[in-house]
Amino acid sequence: MVACGSYLRKRIYRWRIYNVSTNPRCGILVPLWLAILFLSASCGGDGRLERLHPEENVLRIAVPSDPRSLDPAIAYDVVTWPLVRTLFHGLVDYDDDLNLVPWHARSWTISEDGRTITFKLRQDIRFSNGRPITSEDFAYSLQRILNPAVKSPGQGFYRNIAGARAFQDGSADRVSGLRTPDLETLEIELVQPDLPFLYCIAMPFAYAVPREEVERHGDEFGRYPVGSGPFTLARWQRGTGLRLEKNPGYYRADDIRLEAIDLMVGGDETLHMMMFERGELDIASVTSTGIPDADFIRVMNDPVLSKRVAHQPLNAIQYLSMNTELPPFDNVNVRRAVNHAIDRKRIVGLISDRGIPARGVLPPGMPGFNEALTGYDHDPEKARTLLEEAGFSEGFTTELMVTAQSGIDSKIGQAVQQDLAEVGITVEIRPVTGPTRIEATGRRGAVPFATFGWYQDYPDPSNFLDVLLNGNRITEVHSTNVAFYDNERVNALLNEASSSTDQGHRLALYQEAERLIVDDAPWVFLYYPQMYLLRQPWLKGLKLNPVWPIRYELMWVEP
Amino acid sequence: MLNRILRRLGWAVVILWGTTVITFLIVHAVPADPVRVYAGANADAETIERIRSEMGFDDPLVVQYGRYIGNLLQGDLGTSLVTGERVLDAILVRFPVTFSLALTAVFLWMLMSVPLGVLTAKYRGRAIDRTVLIVSLVAISLPVFWLARMLQYYLAYRTGLFPVGGLAGWTHIILPAVTLALVITGYYARLVHTNMVEVLNADYVRVARAKGIPEYVVLFKHGLRNAVIPVITILGLDMAALMGGVVFTENVFALPGLGVLALQSVFNLDVPMIMGVVLFSAAMVVCANIVVDFVYMWIDPRVEGT
Numbered sequence: 062m063v064a065c066g067s068y069l070r071k072r073i074y075r076w077r078i079y080n081v082s083t084n085p086r087c088g089i090l091v092p093l094w095l096a097i098l099f100l101s102a103s104c105g106g107d108g109r110l111e112r113l114h115p116e117e118n119v120l121r122i123a124v125p126s127d128p129r130s131l132d133p134a135i136a137y138d139v140v141t142w143p144l145v146r147t148l149f150h151g152l153v154d155y156d157d158d159l160n161l162v163p164w165h166a167r168s169w170t171i172s173e174d175g176r177t178i179t180f181k182l183r184q185d186i187r188f189s190n191g192r193p194i195t196s197e198d199f200a201y202s203l204q205r206i207l208n209p210a211v212k213s214p215g216q217g218f219y220r221n222i223a224g225a226r227a228f229q230d231g232s233a234d235r236v237s238g239l240r241t242p243d244l245e246t247l248e249i250e251l252v253q254p255d256l257p258f259l260y261c262i263a264m265p266f267a268y269a270v271p272r273e274e275v276e277r278h279g280d281e282f283g284r285y286p287v288g289s290g291p292f293t294l295a296r297w298q299r300g301t302g303l304r305l306e307k308n309p310g311y312y313r314a315d316d317i318r319l320e321a322i323d324l325m326v327g328g329d330e331t332l333h334m335m336m337f338e339r340g341e342l343d344i345a346s347v348t349s350t351g352i353p354d355a356d357f358i359r360v361m362n363d364p365v366l367s368k369r370v371a372h373q374p375l376n377a378i379q380y381l382s383m384n385t386e387l388p389p390f391d392n393v394n395v396r397r398a399v400n401h402a403i404d405r406k407r408i409v410g411l412i413s414d415r416g417i418p419a420r421g422v423l424p425p426g427m428p429g430f431n432e433a434l435t436g437y438d439h440d441p442e443k444a445r446t447l448l449e450e451a452g453f454s455e456g457f458t459t460e461l462m463v464t465a466q467s468g469i470d471s472k473i474g475q476a477v478q479q480d481l482a483e484v485g486i487t488v489e490i491r492p493v494t495g496p497t498r499i500e501a502t503g504r505r506g507a508v509p510f511a512t513f514g515w516y517q518d519y520p521d522p523s524n525f526l527d528v529l530l531n532g533n534r535i536t537e538v539h540s541t542n543v544a545f546y547d548n549e550r551v552n553a554l555l556n557e558a559s560s561s562t563d564q565g566h567r568l569a570l571y572q573e574a575e576r577l578i579v580d581d582a583p584w585v586f587l588y589y590p591q592m593y594l595l596r597q598p599w600l601k602g603l604k605l606n607p608v609w610p611i612r613y614e615l616m617w618v619e620p
Numbered sequence: 621m622l623n624r625i626l627r628r629l630g631w632a633v634v635i636l637w638g639t640t641v642i643t644f645l646i647v648h649a650v651p652a653d654p655v656r657v658y659a660g661a662n663a664d665a666e667t668i669e670r671i672r673s674e675m676g677f678d679d680p681l682v683v684q685y686g687r688y689i690g691n692l693l694q695g696d697l698g699t700s701l702v703t704g705e706r707v708l709d710a711i712l713v714r715f716p717v718t719f720s721l722a723l724t725a726v727f728l729w730m731l732m733s734v735p736l737g738v739l740t741a742k743y744r745g746r747a748i749d750r751t752v753l754i755v756s757l758v759a760i761s762l763p764v765f766w767l768a769r770m771l772q773y774y775l776a777y778r779t780g781l782f783p784v785g786g787l788a789g790w791t792h793i794i795l796p797a798v799t800l801a802l803v804i805t806g807y808y809a810r811l812v813h814t815n816m817v818e819v820l821n822a823d824y825v826r827v828a829r830a831k832g833i834p835e836y837v838v839l840f841k842h843g844l845r846n847a848v849i850p851v852i853t854i855l856g857l858d859m860a861a862l863m864g865g866v867v868f869t870e871n872v873f874a875l876p877g878l879g880v881l882a883l884q885s886v887f888n889l890d891v892p893m894i895m896g897v898v899l900f901s902a903a904m905v906v907c908a909n910i911v912v913d914f915v916y917m918w919i920d921p922r923v924e925g926t
Contacts, residue, residue, distance in 0.1 A: 135704075137662075300713070300881065494887075501651065
């Protein structure tokens with residue numbers, strides 16, 4: 062006891078000598094520092110996602126950043142849509158052959174004139190708060206998309222509903238074309254006949270939301286979503302992760318085999334790949350590219366990993382847009398020459414064959430895809446002849462705008478640069494950020510030549526041809542027709558097809574329009590991308606389709 | 621003293637106001653449209669214009685800036701265009717992560733650099749000095765994101781010693797903090813070294829040695845205490861540089877901190893969030909400088925009068 066006391070005194074004495082007594086101010090700093098350090102470290106991290114120790118039947122995935130919102134009226138990207146689909150549901154859905162099938166709607170009829178769609182609804186489905194869903198909920202949800210205060214990016218898809226414009230301009234307090242004669246009937250009246258409108262109804266924007274919950278949470282509804290899907294949101298910690306748990310009240314709860322979905326937020330695809338290989342994730346990457354670029358060849362050559370790869374051609378196209386209003390691209394022979402000069406097979410090779418060389422606008426999975434379209438083969442000789450005919454025998458110099466962060470864009474850019482140099486065209490590559498590229502290319506007369514990708518909103522040719530190539534769609538700013546391509550014959554065909562109610566006739570019109578478009582070559586049609594997913598052997602039920610590449614609700618984890 | 625505090629605080633307000641002006645102008649000078657980013661590439665022109673007017677982006681810049689400052693004075697930093705979160709909440713939720721990361725890194729690098737600095741000053745010109753110098757130079761030259769990826773690959777992915785990423789406990793902070801510390805230690809070791817060499821040549825050190833005081837007391841009491849004063853000043857200024865390093869490390873290791881928030885808001889052109897993060901970081905740097913200023917006065921009473 063005595064010895065111990067004297068030892069302590071000695072220690073304290075020494076400590077005083079070297080620290081406290083000689084330097085009282087500095088002496089406190091160290092313990093203070095440690096205390097702050099300890100406190101901040103203990104209150105800081107609050108991940109609480111059990112990643113290292115998998116729970117039974119819980120799917121573990123990761124995305125680079127938070128979903129912006131789980132509100133179906135707001136969410137609009139390929140990563141968030143599959144999540145929205147687990148929380149909400151809609152009137153109609155797709156089967157694996159891309160046919161529309163009943164979901165909440167038992168059946169639907171379209172009137173003779175094609176302007177009124179009448180849905181008969183099921184009565185046995187409830188929101189997760191327990192309230193039964195009626196036709197009024199669907200009418201409310203559709204009207205909500207059009208409400209300017211909601212700022213829905215999808216409002217354009219529903220402006221064909223009668224009275225939508227008056228409602229948006231504030232001259233009507235409701236959308237007159239949305240009617241609910243009784244609780245199981247929903248009537249939608251359109252301004253003009255519109256067959257693809259049913260696809261818009263199948264988009265997540267139109268999924269049912271409960272009015273009382275929306276009003277309770279206001280702008281924060283996307284943070285605290287309440288729906289009627291197979292899962293409910295258990296928690297969402299911004300920047301860290303979110304967890305969806307099985308909704309026991311779901312009308313087909315017995316079909317759902319997953320107990321929960323753990324979604325980690327943060328990190329890039331390289332980190333996710335490492336976590337996948339350490340067994341901490343069940344799917345390597347759920348973004349549109351699937352397996353990261355840097356790992357793709359290794360994975361495909363790996364005897365074990367390559368067996369766990371699933372792939373799906375997407376209804377999407379990668380293209381170069383040539384501004385048909387700006388010289389030299391206002392000359393059709395120049396555009397054809399560029400198409401002949403570029404070697405699509407080589408570009409597809411550069412992206413490790415994750416695409417199908419394109420011969421036209423519509424991808425193979427799209428209704429109306431034209432097998433007979435020949436497109437442009439790689440023929441530099443012919444390209445040089447065409448350039449001579451166009452008066453550019455000496456070639457010319459142009460600038461290709463690409464997205465700076467995109468690895469694929471820089472590969473395409475370099476390949477295009479080399480191919481066009483062969484025929485005397487000098488291409489300078491101009492990398493800009495994604496938002497700058499979108500802004501600049503949508504402005505009339507601003508950008509001659511740029512890379513683009515388009516991913517379908519719904520599987521109908523109008524979503525490609527009408528949106529991207531109809532001359533009537535050209536606007537001074539924010540044009541989606543970035544080639545500013547305006548061919549009267551094509552416009553007439555596209556307009557006729559939009560309002561036609563005969564699907565066979567429509568597809569024939571679209572094919573004719575596509576043939577003219579390919580001939581006019583406003584784009585360099587590059588390739589149709591494919592998605593590659595890498596999964597763990599214990600993950601089952603991965604069924605890909607071009608509209609819904611990822612459907613979490615069909616998956617389960619086998620122990 | 622009070623006068624001095626008030627003057628510092630006054631300048632802090634001016635600096636922060638300047639930050640809002642510059643950030644606001646830069647964010648609006650970017651040739652890209654935040655509404656377009658929000659609405660997505662597939663949205664048509666009418667949708668974009670309707671959303672723009674709903675967000676108030678069609679008002680003149682002066683009006684928008686006035687509105688921003690007005691809200692700011694009431695403590696409202698606005699709401700994220702992309703996630704709808706309140707900007708201040710988003711920052712406050714992520715700040716503890718960044719703060720623990722930065723503090724752990726500072727702790728680690730001081731722990732390494734002070735002994736190294738003292739040791740190399742004591743044995744100036746010997747083998748250990750040379751070795752530390754070369755290693756320091758290499759470490760200073762390493763890009764943070766590369767070093768982060770390498771440590772992640774070898775110490776986490778390959779060996780499993782640390783978690784590869786994410787945040788589920790304090791062990792997830794270690795590797796990112798080590799990354800930051802390694803890059804900066806070299807620099808601080810040289811700083812301590814240089815100051816130490818200077819101090820050890822001073823008269824009072826010679827007197828202390830002449831009095832027969834043990835060498836380690838001379839080194840740590842007479843030497844280090846004086847040598848460390850300029851280091852603390854630099855440390856305050858380095859808080860700004862540290863924020864830059866934090867952006868890379870947080871992103872590589874998927875830590876939900878301010879660095880990730882900053883990067884994502886820039887990619888999304890989330891104007892209120894960018895403004896908020898920049899302003900908050902500026903406030904942090906200003907605060908760190910004020911704190912350092914006072915710590916400095918505290919350690920070295922000679923400063924107080926000036």
